[in-house]
Amino acid sequence: xxxxxxISCWVEIENSPTQEYYVQSFGDRKLVTCWIAxxxxxxxxxxxxxxxxxxxxxxxxFMDGNxxxxxxxxxxxxxxxxxxxxxxxxxxLKKFVFSPLTLTDDDTFLxxxxxxxKLGCIEIAIYxxxxxxxxxxxxxxxxLSEIKVHxxxxxxxTQQIRLEEPKRLAVPQxxxxxxxxxxxxxxxxxKYRSLAFLRANGIAPPAPPPVLEPPREVLSEEExxxxxxxRSLRERLxxxxxxxxxxxxxxxxxKEEEENIPPSDAGLDRKKAKLDG
Numbered sequence: 001x002x003x004x005x006x007i008s009c010w011v012e013i014e015n016s017p018t019q020e021y022y023v024q025s026f027g028d029r030k031l032v033t034c035w036i037a038x039x040x041x042x043x044x045x046x047x048x049x050x051x052x053x054x055x056x057x058x059x060x061x062f063m064d065g066n067x068x069x070x071x072x073x074x075x076x077x078x079x080x081x082x083x084x085x086x087x088x089x090x091x092x093l094k095k096f097v098f099s100p101l102t103l104t105d106d107d108t109f110l111x112x113x114x115x116x117x118k119l120g121c122i123e124i125a126i127y128x129x130x131x132x133x134x135x136x137x138x139x140x141x142x143x144l145s146e147i148k149v150h151x152x153x154x155x156x157x158t159q160q161i162r163l164e165e166p167k168r169l170a171v172p173q174x175x176x177x178x179x180x181x182x183x184x185x186x187x188x189x190x191k192y193r194s195l196a197f198l199r200a201n202g203i204a205p206p207a208p209p210p211v212l213e214p215p216r217e218v219l220s221e222e223e224x225x226x227x228x229x230x231r232s233l234r235e236r237l238x239x240x241x242x243x244x245x246x247x248x249x250x251x252x253x254x255k256e257e258e259e260n261i262p263p264s265d266a267g268l269d270r271k272k273a274k275l276d277g
Contacts, residue, residue, distance in 0.1 A: 002032050002188060006052030007126055009188040011036055012083075013044045020190070021203045030186050035203050036122075037195035038159055043095045045085035046124055046190075048073070057185065058129045058178055059084065063096060063161040065118030068142045072129060072176040084124075087142045087163055090172050094163040098192070101160050102148045109150040119147060120157040122190040129178040136174050158194060 001010040002023055009032075011018045020034040038044075050057050050073050060070040061084050071082040086095035101119075147160045198204035 002034055004032050004186045007050050007186055009048040011046055011190050013042050033189045035191045038098045038192035040098050040100050043097045045083050047083045049081050056129050056131050058127050059124045062123040072178050092166040093169055094166045096161055097164050098159050099162040101158050102146050103151040104148045109148055125184040125187045127180050127184050128182045130181050132177040134174050135177050
């Protein structure tokens with residue numbers, strides 16, 4: 001999460017907040033930039049929070065330099081956060097998704113279009129606004145067309161942002177009509193690249209070292225034979241100890257049984273006759 005003047009902003013990938021790297025603030029330009037790790041095929045949203053501004057704000061979003069709508073955040077404790085996860089109309093949502101960049105060897109693409117200067121950037125400008133009222137029907141024609149880049153001009157960017165197939169919303173959406181009351185309070189720019197790129201360029205910390213197993217002792221053939229013989233002797237000793245323990249237990253039981261045998265009647269009669277005589 002990055003912050004400026006009481007306004008916080010962050011990107012969530014698959015509903016999990018991302019880690020920002022190398023955050024820079026430019027107060028004179030009211031601009032905050034940072035880097036995030038993106039992954040092809042993952043959907044994402046851009047989120048912001050306004051804790052201190054006593055007036056409503058609107059976040060206008062740009063993907064790779066293309067305008068993609070936004071959200072209004074009223075100045076009310078009931079509305080703490082705003083979330084923009086794609087292009088919507090009243091009934092459908094097309095989510096933002098990280099996609100691979102399309103390369104071409106067509107030399108007509110060597111001259112870079114103006115929008116490509118912002119390729120690899122998620123941008124949101126937060127404006128102070130006045131809310132006019134609700135709009136029951138939303139029409140949003142924003143599209144994120146496939147971007148083609150000449151393979152010799154690819155440089156560091158390998159991804160672009162596209163829109164998923166539309167999904168029907170469970171509840172139809174309305175919108176808040178508003179008008180700007182001033183210039184942007186702050187603009188946040190999230191530069192997205194693969195984690196491998198961020199690590200290779202020292203922007204993100206390196207991967208933790210793998211947990212290595214302790215080196216195993218290498219035994220000679222003679223040592224291996226001795227070790228095997230020792231294991232065999234231990235196993236043989238265990239067998240002999242078990243046999244000895246079994247014999248000892250058997251002798252103890254026999255002795256206990258002999259001590260508990262009652263004298264027979266015949267023996268008592270002989271002893272009695274001898275005493276009477």
